[in-house]
Amino acid sequence: MGAQRPTSTETQAGKGTRDERAVIAQSEDFSGWYNEVVLRAQLVDRGPAKGTMVIRPYGYRLWELLQADLDARIKATGHENAYFPLFIPESYLRREAEHVEGFAPELAVVTHAGGKELEEPLVVRPTSETIIGEMMAKWISSHRDLPLLLNQWANVVRWELRPRMFLRTTEFLWQEGHTAHVDEADAMRETLQMVEVYAQLARERAAIPVVVGEKTPGERFAGALRTFTIEGMMRDGKALQSGTSHYMGTNFAKAFDIKYADASSGGQQYCHTTSWGMSTRMIGAIIMAHGDDQGLMLPPRLAPYQAVIVPVGRGEATEVLGAVQALAAQCIAVGIRVHVDDRPQLSPGFKFNDWEMRGVPLRIEVGPRDVAAGTAVVARRLGGPKETVQLDGLAAALPGMLEEIQAAMLARATEFRDANTAAPNDWDAFASAVSVGWAMAFHCGVPDCEDEIKAITAATPRCIPNDAVAETGTCIRCDNPSAYGRRVLFGRSY
C-alpha cells in the first residue's frame, strides 16, 4: 500500500470531493472499484506506515453503529467487557504450539522502550488468547467462577504482505470474546451461540444473508478444535468471512493452566475455552455485498446518514433553506440520522452524485417550486423513480421507507446469493459455478484434495453449512466417498 501512488482522484476526494468523474464501474473492475470507492466516499485514508488505515468520520460512524448493536447483543448474552494489555511477552505465544505457528509470521515486535533494549521482546497483540488465558488462570479457582464470559473491544496488529482497506490491514479494530467453561458441552453451546449472534447482526443490521457453518480442519483458527464462521457473498461472487467463533477444547487451558475445582469431587479440572471475533472487516463486507457501479449502497440501519436533504435552485433562496431546516428538525425528532448538504460552492447535481456514491439510502431534494407547492422530491439509492411527496408528514413517513429499503436490500442480496449458488455433482459444473459464485458440493475431506481444488479453481471450502441437509455422495474432485454427512460450501474468497 505504501508503494501505490495516490491517483489524482483520491487526492481530490481528500480535498473536498470536487471531482465529478464517475467512479470506476464495479462491473468492469471490482477491485479497482473497491479501492476507489473506500477513499472517495471518505470511509478511510491510507496511514503512513505500511498497510495501516485511517478510519475517517464517515467510516468510523458506520463502525460505531455496528459496534453499539453488537455490544448490546454481547451484553444481552451475559458477557462483560474488560480490557487486556496490548503488549504480550513473546514467550506467551510459544506456549500453544499451533497458535504460535499460525501467528509468528505476522507479529510486530517491540524491542526497545524507555530508551533501552527490553530484556524480553514484547509482541503487539495479534489476538489475545494467551494473555487472557494467563489472567483466567489467576481468576478461576472454583466451578463457581464459571462460566467466565469476557469480551474486549480493541485494536490488534497482524503484519500484512498484501494489505487491503478493511479486509486486511496491519492494524484493525475488533471485539474478541474469550470465555471459560466447565466442559465441552457448555463451551460448544457458547461457540454456537456467538456465531449465531454474528449471523443475526449480519442479516438484521448489515442486510447480508450470511451462511453459518463450520470450517474444515485446514481452515481452522490456529489452536482451535472447531471453528465456525459466517460467510457473505460479495457482488463479484466471492465469499468474505465476516466473523468467527472457536472452540479451543482444553488446548489453551493446558498451556496456561486454567483449572477449576470440580463441584462434586473437588478435583482439579481443565476449563474448556472459546474465543470469537468480529472486526472492521465487516465494513468491507457491507461495501462489497451491496455496492454498485454508482458506488456504496449502505443499509439504512447502519448508514451514518440515513437521509440527506439537498436544497436546489438558483441562489438557494431563504424560503428553501427555511423549509430544509424545518424538515431536518422533524427528521431528528423522529430519530432519523439526517444531514443537510448546504455547501454553497457545489451544484445540486454534484451533490446528488456525491451522496449516491457515498451510499446514503434516501435523498430529499427541496427547491423553490417544491416549497411553493408544499412538496419535496424523494430519491432512493436502491433505485426506482423519484417521487414527489407532501412535505407535511414526510418526516413521519421516513422510518417506514427506511425499513422497506432495509428489507429490500436483504431480499436483493439473498436473491443474488441464491442465483449465484449452485449444487453441482460433476467437476465441470463445479468449476463453472465457483468461477462466478458458490458451489454446494460433496467433498472427501482430505486436505490434499482441498489443495488441488484450490490450485485449479482458486476456490476453497468456505464452510460446512450448519443448516445443510444430511446427504452423502462422492467427492466433486476425487470421487471418493463424501465426508461431513453434508455438502460443503465452496467459493473463491477474500
Add this chain to the structure above:
Amino acid sequence: MGAQRPTSTETQAGKGTRDERAVIAQSEDFSGWYNEVVLRAQLVDRGPAKGTMVIRPYGYRLWELLQADLDARIKATGHENAYFPLFIPESYLRREAEHVEGFAPELAVVTHAGGKELEEPLVVRPTSETIIGEMMAKWISSHRDLPLLLNQWANVVRWELRPRMFLRTTEFLWQEGHTAHVDEADAMRETLQMVEVYAQLARERAAIPVVVGEKTPGERFAGALRTFTIEGMMRDGKALQSGTSHYMGTNFAKAFDIKYADASSGGQQYCHTTSWGMSTRMIGAIIMAHGDDQGLMLPPRLAPYQAVIVPVGRGEATEVLGAVQALAAQCIAVGIRVHVDDRPQLSPGFKFNDWEMRGVPLRIEVGPRDVAAGTAVVARRLGGPKETVQLDGLAAALPGMLEEIQAAMLARATEFRDANTAAPNDWDAFASAVSVGWAMAFHCGVPDCEDEIKAITAATPRCIPNDAVAETGTCIRCDNPSAYGRRVLFGRSY
C-alpha cells in the same frame, strides 16, 4: 510493578474475594490503601509486561459509563470520531522539536515486523498530534474545511518508570481530540470549551469539584503554547490532573504543513490547532477523591452497580429470593443498575463488607422477617443509620435517593477541598498549607523559583485558576512582584 510481590490478600481477591480482612486504613497509609483497594475491588489486575494493567469488568464498566457521557458531550459540541493508526513513523515525532524532546524518553518502538527488521522503526503512539497533523494537511485546503473537529478513543503507550494503576501505566485508554481552526481566537475558544467540558463531567458525573486553570510555562504539554487543566483534590490533600486541553498555535501546522486558502485573499495561511484528552486516570481520581477507610465510594451516576440487594437469613428461604428477584426487576424497570448477590457460599456479613469496600452507593438487605413485614433495610455507603423501608414503592424511590447521594458526595468533596485550601501570604503558612492541602499564593512566575519551591515542599503550581480574582502581591518565595495578575494554585500532586 513487576518487582512488587502480590500479597496474599491480592491473590485472594483474584480468586473470589473470600478474604474478610479489612483493607489497609486510608488514614494510615494512603498509598497502600490505594494499591490494595484497586486490586481487591476487582477494578484492575497487573498485566504481565512491566507497568501494564488489566482493566477488569468492574473497572471497565466504570470506564464505559464515563466514556458514554464524555462521548455524548464531545459529539454535542460538534466533533466527529475517527481512528488513526497506532504506529507512527519515528521521523514524524522529530518534526516538532519540543514535542519529541518531551516524549522521546517514554517511547516504545517496534523494530521488527512480519519476521523482518523494519527500514524505519515505528513508534507506538504516545499521543497522536503528529500522525493526525499529517492527515489534516492532506484533508484541509480551504477555509471551508475549517474548523476540522476530530476525536478518537484509543490506547496509548508511554513507558513508565514508576507505574501506578490508573495514574501512570505503560498503556492507558483515553480520548484525544484534535482540531484545526482559521485563527487563534477560534482555536482558543475551542481549547477553553473543552477544558470546561471536562470540568462539567468531573463535577456532574464524578462528583469532583475540580479547579479549572492554565498551567504555568514549565508545566505545559510538549509543543503547546497554552495548556489548561482540571485539578481535583484527593483525600490525602494532593492534586490530580484529570484532563488537559492545549492550544498549539501554529507549531504543529508548521511542522506538518497544515494550511488553508484564506476566504478573502485566497492566500495560504497556517491553521491554529488544539488537542485535549481525558484518560482512565479519571478512574484514579474517582477512587482517591471519595474513598475512605472502608474502601471505594463510587458516585451513583458512574457506579457499575448503583444498588446491591443481599438476601439474608438462614438458608435464604424461597420467599426471600422471590422478593429479592421481584425487587431487582422493579429496579431495572426504573433504570437502576442493580445486582443481586446470591452467592450461596458467602455470609451476608461478608457480602456487606465486600460491597462496601467496592463502593456500591446503596445496599438493600432483605430477610425473612422483612418479607413477612413487607419491608427491606437500606444502607448508604456514604454513611448514616440503616433505614427500614416499605418494599412497596422502594424501587421508585431509589433514583431520588441516588441523586441525593450524588449531590451529597459533591458537597462532601467540595467541603473537603475548601477546608484544605489556604490563601497564605507568607512562606511558613504556605509550607504548612501544602503539607496537607492546597495553597492559593502569589508567585513571581520564574521557573527557578518554582523549582526551589518544589525542592523544599514537593509542591508545584497546579494551575492559574480561571476564576481567581484579579490580584497582585509579592511572590510567596522570593518576594518579587507576582506574575499572572492572580494567585496561583500550588499543591503536591500525582
